[in-house]
Amino acid sequence: MKIVALEAHDVRFPTSRELDGSDAMNPDPDYSAAYVVLRTDDGLEGHGFCFTIGRGNDVCVAAIEAHAPLVVGTDLDLGDLGGFARRLVHDSQLRWLGPEKGAVHMAAAAVVNAAFDLAGRAAGLPVWRLLAEMSPEQIVDLADWRYLTDVLTPARALEILQDAKTGRAERTEKLLATGYPAYTTTPGWLGYSDEKLVRLAREAVADGFTQIKLKVGANLDDDIRRMRLAREAVGPDIRIAVDANQRWDVGPAIEWTKALAPYGVYWIEEPTSPDDVLGHAAVRRAVAPVKVATGEHIANRVMVKQMLQAGALDVLQIDACRVAGVTENVANLLLAAAHGVPVCPHAGGVGLCEAVQHISMFDYVAVSGTADDRVIEYVDHLHEHFTDPVRIVNGRYAAPTAPGMSTEMRAASLAAHAFPDGEVWRS
Amino acid sequence: MKIVALEAHDVRFPTSRELDGSDAMNPDPDYSAAYVVLRTDDGLEGHGFCFTIGRGNDVCVAAIEAHAPLVVGTDLDLGDLGGFARRLVHDSQLRWLGPEKGAVHMAAAAVVNAAFDLAGRAAGLPVWRLLAEMSPEQIVDLADWRYLTDVLTPARALEILQDAKTGRAERTEKLLATGYPAYTTTPGWLGYSDEKLVRLAREAVADGFTQIKLKVGANLDDDIRRMRLAREAVGPDIRIAVDANQRWDVGPAIEWTKALAPYGVYWIEEPTSPDDVLGHAAVRRAVAPVKVATGEHIANRVMVKQMLQAGALDVLQIDACRVAGVTENVANLLLAAAHGVPVCPHAGGVGLCEAVQHISMFDYVAVSGTADDRVIEYVDHLHEHFTDPVRIVNGRYAAPTAPGMSTEMRAASLAAHAFPDGEVWRS
Missing domain, CATH: 3.30.390.10 (Enolase-like, N-terminal domain)
Structure with a gap:
């Protein structure tokens, strides 16, 4: 064709x-x-x-x-x-x-x-x-x-995939029946009021999510208060991750994370520059047992390789559209599997949930062979613009069944949001 | 204004x-x-x-x-x-x-x-x-x-600059009198015949250059032959650097460099991905005393920081137009000075010689305070299109005296080479 x-x-x-x-x-x-x-x-x-x-x-x-x-x-x-x-x-x-x-x-x-x-x-x-x-x-x-073969060869990758062949059919059935675990960032945007944070955090638990995420990094006192409120809202058993979106240098990243840790931080996400492999490794050593998560801005598989080589990450957060698509994410999944590091994708934005669910579900069935300690980020924005939007059922992504990658936007949405001439921008 | x-x-x-x-x-x-x-x-x-x-x-x-x-x-x-x-x-x-x-x-x-x-x-x-x-x-x-303060603080940078204040006037005079050392890549392009390589290498020595560079990485037998011919042409006292332009994984980079080393390789440039800090460090450990040089594709100061932190480089090759211009290169010069690593800029292309000479000359006068083991790349292409082209005198860059950064292209050159409608492209 x-x-x-x-x-x-x-x-x-x-x-x-x-x-x-x-x-x-x-x-x-x-x-x-x-x-x-x-x-x-x-x-x-x-x-x-x-x-x-x-x-x-x-x-x-x-x-x-x-x-x-x-x-x-x-x-x-x-x-x-x-x-x-x-x-x-x-x-x-x-x-x-x-x-x-x-x-x-x-x-x-x-x-x-x-x-x-x-x-x-x-x-x-x-x-x-x-x-x-x-x-x-x-x-x-x-x-x-x-650029990968000093750390992972195709031959070793083949072994990983062959090991995971066992059980593919059962995992596919299970996925179709119960979906893939999600967590939600919806409660935690920095621009939201305390009242909205608490309300949305409670709703997240009621909706079946077992992990939520808060944005942090603008003001430490505010972050401590928000973390405390969120913990009170969700109770002791729900994981709370925090996300600094690259706000800090290495030293402040360590101090800030330690200040939030008493409220039960599951992971600190993007504590510093996404390019800083050695910086992430230093943060990870200092803040354990809080986990370090990064990836939405990791540029490519060579950076992923080094993050894993340097022991810089507890959680790899691939993005569907930052690296060169499905193929480079196959390499990233294999690198993570070889290092025993769980992949918990970045999503949200527009269409990222739709796209990346396919990568995690493939990981579960055919690469890592497990969904333990894996969650796909979920944000409740803009799904209505896609022809095959994600479906969240009891805090889990339902496996898509329509052909394709769920990446098609509705024609009316494309037209209305065309920049700068679509009706949304003209008004 | x-x-x-x-x-x-x-x-x-x-x-x-x-x-x-x-x-x-x-x-x-x-x-x-x-x-x-x-x-x-x-x-x-x-x-x-x-x-x-x-x-x-x-x-x-x-x-x-x-x-x-x-x-x-x-x-x-x-x-x-x-x-x-x-x-x-x-x-x-x-x-x-x-x-x-x-x-x-x-x-x-x-x-x-x-x-x-x-x-x-x-x-x-x-x-x-x-x-x-x-x-x-x-x-x-x-x-x-x-993102730099875990490795270099503004306070430490200030000390470096204060130390270099002594002698600024003398170095400025010396620079104006004798220029800044250059090396030439003109002989070594991979598409050139052996005869052209030998002829241009001899001309380079006659023109006063003390270092030349060959492109390598397409075919090992060819590279060994070209390296031998170049060494015979220039004699034992001229430095020959080789440049693989990111061609190899870490293992092949080490093997290939070792195969060329007997002919006297001064540095191996871009042996692998410019993102691979840990890979460069591994190559450097394995190929010493051949030096490792990288930088024209290093994306930003955070990557420079790590290259130096990891001991991955003997030579930092800043580029005038890859990082965010003069200001980010000031950070790169300070990082290099703090680690005692010489900066030998990447140049060539179109206008890169014109622009980057200003950075190295500033480094000499006010940052590192030395031109020892420092050279700016020189390639004899396209200078005629600039209003203040570089001048090479006896293998050295003459210090520019015209106001500005030597970055202005002639109006006629801009017009003729406009893409796709300039006369050069229409014909």
């Missing part, structure tokens, strides 16, 4: 008007998607996007369009999506803008995920299941092994 | 037609600049750019334009260029595309360097001298200290 068109869209939601999504580093996000549609000559479509928080979404749209010459007019071999992704990521000129980071890499995520969405539709399967039904050899071939 | 306009230009040179600039990872570069002009209400202009190798230059142009709302209409305080840079880099929405990496960060480099070019013109000084005449306190204030 031949790809005959790549269409890019600048889609933005005016979320800053309500302070949804506000945190210590991102006080005013307008959740946005640089959105791509791939069309083939046999009438199939694939939808993908990368997520931004407003200004700069146009840069990602330009970066998606920069991939058009590599994609349009080429044959898409659904049996070699690893090769498809590697051709994009290693383009001899585009790679200069990374390599493998920033806007071009996020654009590659959008295009690669669109190709997987298309592959799922072609196979009549949700992407988690398309992946989970591949042979270990096929899965190994999806990953880009460049 | 108020900034009244930000103009961005997509400028490309068809260098791939001659295989100038060819290496193991970049076989066909079209040297390009995403170029910016800042205009002020008092008629001053500042020129800056970031460098790319062709496809994707438009993405950097879009990223530069995305900075316009942060810049146009604002007052430019020439006494607070550190603050100017921090406002760009930490924009609460744009930073999502990095943070501090990739296209948005390269765009910040272009805009920040343009502001320094403008400041140099306003002061009637070349930028190296503008910087070298600042007080230690002013220099410390240029840098962005976020």
Whole structure:
């Protein structure tokens, strides 16, 4: 099948008007998607996007369009999506803008995920299941092994996948029956009042969630008060994670986390720069038993490799659209499995829940083989704009069954939120 | 003074037609600049750019334009260029595309360097001298200290700068008299024939260079032959560096470097991914006394910090336009000085020699206080397109004396190489 068109869209939601999504580093996000549609000559479509928080979404749209010459007019071999992704990521000129980071890499995520969405539709399967039904050899071939082999070889990855073959069918059945665990960030945005925090925290427990998350990092006294209120609201048995969104240097990260620890902090997320492997390792050593979690801004698998090598993380938070899509996340899952580190994806924003659930469900069925201590982030924003929105049942993600990667936005939503000319922005 | 306009230009040179600039990872570069002009209400202009190798230059142009709302209409305080840079880099929405990496960060480099070019013109000084005449306190204030303080505090940086105050005047005089040492990559492009390599290597020595560099990494037998021919051509006393441009995983990097070492390799440059701090450290431990050099693709000061923390580098190769311009390179120089690691900038491309010479000369006069074992890369390409091109005299960069950062391209060159409509591309 031949790809005959790549269409890019600048889609933005005016979320800053309500302070949804506000945190210590991102006080005013307008959740946005640089959105791509791939069309083939046999009438199939694939939808993908990368997520931004407003200004700069146009840069990602330009970066998606920069991939058009590599994609349009080429044959898409659904049996070699690893090769498809590697051709994009290693383009001899585009790679200069990374390599493998920033806007071009996020654009590659959008295009690669669109190709997987298309592959799922072609196979009549949700992407988690398309992946989970591949042979270990096929899965190994999806990953880009460049720069990984000092820590994980394809041969060792194959062993991990072969070990996990046992029980695939049972886990698939269980997943379809009971879903995958979630946690919710809905109560914890920094812009919310104490009253709203407490109310939403109680509602989260009532809705079946066993973990919530609070944004921290703007003011220590406020954070201690909010942490205390949240703990009182949810009781001793609910996990409370906190998220600093890269606010601190290493020293303050340690002090601040220790000040919150008496209220029962499950993990401290993004305590410092996502590039700071050695800094995260220092924080982790200092704040244990509080866990350290990072990943939504980790640029690529080389950084994931080092985070694991350096013992810098207790929890790896992959993002569906920051690294180069499904294929690079296959490498990230394998690296995490090899190090025994649970993957608890970043989600929220717009469409990130829809996309990343497929990665975690594949991890459960065919890579790590477990959902113990794994949770996918859930935020109750903007799902109504997707044709196959996530469904949360009793604090768990129900496994999607529709073909594709759940990444298709409703046509009316695309039109209304087109930036700057859609009706939402004109008004 | 108020900034009244930000103009961005997509400028490309068809260098791939001659295989100038060819290496193991970049076989066909079209040297390009995403170029910016800042205009002020008092008629001053500042020129800056970031460098790319062709496809994707438009993405950097879009990223530069995305900075316009942060810049146009604002007052430019020439006494607070550190603050100017921090406002760009930490924009609460744009930073999502990095943070501090990739296209948005390269765009910040272009805009920040343009502001320094403008400041140099306003002061009637070349930028190296503008910087070298600042007080230690002013220099410390240029840098962005976020994420650095676990390794280098502003207070310690101030001590380094105060120590280097002694002798500033003498070093300035010496620099004006004799220039700053250079090395040349001109002989060593991978696309060149053996005969051309030998001829250009001999010419380099005759021209006064004491170090040359060869591109390696495509084929080991070829590299051994080329290294042997180069060594025979230049004799035992000229340093030969080799540059793999990120071609290898850690294991092959070590093996390949060891195979070339008998011919006298001064440094191995970019042996593996520029993100791989721990990988570089492993290579360095294994290949000593061959030195390890990296930096042209190091995304930001947080990565520089870790490279130095981990003992991963013998030589730091800053780039003028990859990190966020002069201000982030001030931080990089201070980090290197604190670790006793020499800075030998990456240059070449289009305009990188012109821009980065200012950083090294400032380093010599006011930061490290020495040019021992320091060299700026020199490549004899495309200088004719600049209004104040570098001048190489007996293998050394002559200190620029014209006001600004030497970053202004000739108007006729801008017009002819405009992509895709300039005459060079229409033909």
